[in-house]
Amino acid sequence: MADSHGLAPWLGRCRLIAILRGVRPDEVVGITLALQAAGLAIVEVPLNSPDPLASIGALTEAFGDRLLIGAGTVMSPADVAAVAKAGGRLIVTPHADAAVVRAAKQHGLLAVPGFFTPAEAFAMLDAGADALKLFPAEGANPAMLRAMRAVLPAGTQVLPVGGIEAGNMQPWLAAGAAGFGVGSSIYKPGDSAEVVAGKAALLVQRIITSS
Template sequence: MTQPIHWPTVKRPLVAILRGVKPDEVEGIVDVLIDGGFEMIEVPLNSPDPFVSIERACKRFGKDSLIGAGTVLTAADCARVSDAGGRLMVSPNVDVDVLAMAVSRGMVTMPGVFSPTEAFLALRSGASALKFFPASTLGASGIAAIRAVLPPDTVIGAVGGVSDKNFSDYVAAGVQAFGIGSSLYRPGMTTAEVRATARKTVESYDRAARQ
């Protein structure tokens, strides 16, 4: 089993997914997210000029937050994320070559899984956390059923259909990390709009975590 980079200890395990963000707006968006309580930022690689956005965000905010990429599909792209300063690698699937590259670069990893087979493969390959995706299809009960057979110290994440409206269901199922996408950020949103959705998301998560 490959030794993973440990999932970080943060106040709120919320990963902001900025799919579609542009380089000229990324710093303003990330600024309001961090100010609103987010400590982890993901720029999916199917966004416009993603490596430029990642580099800009990392240069300004990388010391105080965990910033990296999502939708990382190749080892070469993973290396480019690292070269840009990214320390977080999120993918929709389990690719052992991508995970090997990420671990060799000291990156925190969260590959996408949907089944026990994929979950165990990801863990053997050095995953820091598992991203159950799409979570809305598995549901909280499906994730809980798979979680029951995984090592007890596995960090369980949920992405896809998770928002301020259903945090409590997933927290009750043992989910410990969340990727928040379109309910938090959509292309074209202003910093003021993102500030408002960030506040709503954080307040909802905090309520669920206290239950």
């Protein structure tokens, strides 16, 4: 079951979610060990990766409750059920889909759906979302986030995702971002655990100095 206090304890450990798009089951544990050593606590395996449920199962077995392991690019309630069966505890979507959010909550999982408009944000919160993913962040800006947070319920955690790297986190944090999902700036297919360790260390240091 997911943590009863939502995403906050995990983001309290590190405000970055590692998105391992394209990772293979045979390498995912080694890469995640590097992420854990850098301080990250949340790892997302997108479902359009090779054999993603095997990767999620391997991570769940290797890390247990020490890390929050979940799936990204979750498109349907059936996907949610498959992730839950594999041991995942976090559901992240690229889109605003209330049915997926409700399915996640029915399985006792944390739900972080994508949104881009105020209407989508409120609809996802009404469906039970634990936090919101502002996606694609490349198409938005910190001023948009600041304006959005003025009308969202107090304490709503918004995570920009898309195009986030070490050089552009500070303005988002100043606008109230609770954290970030980071993809290619922390992992690209073919990256070794050592390469990922270096990328992760840079991002963690930058988010600490920018906070």
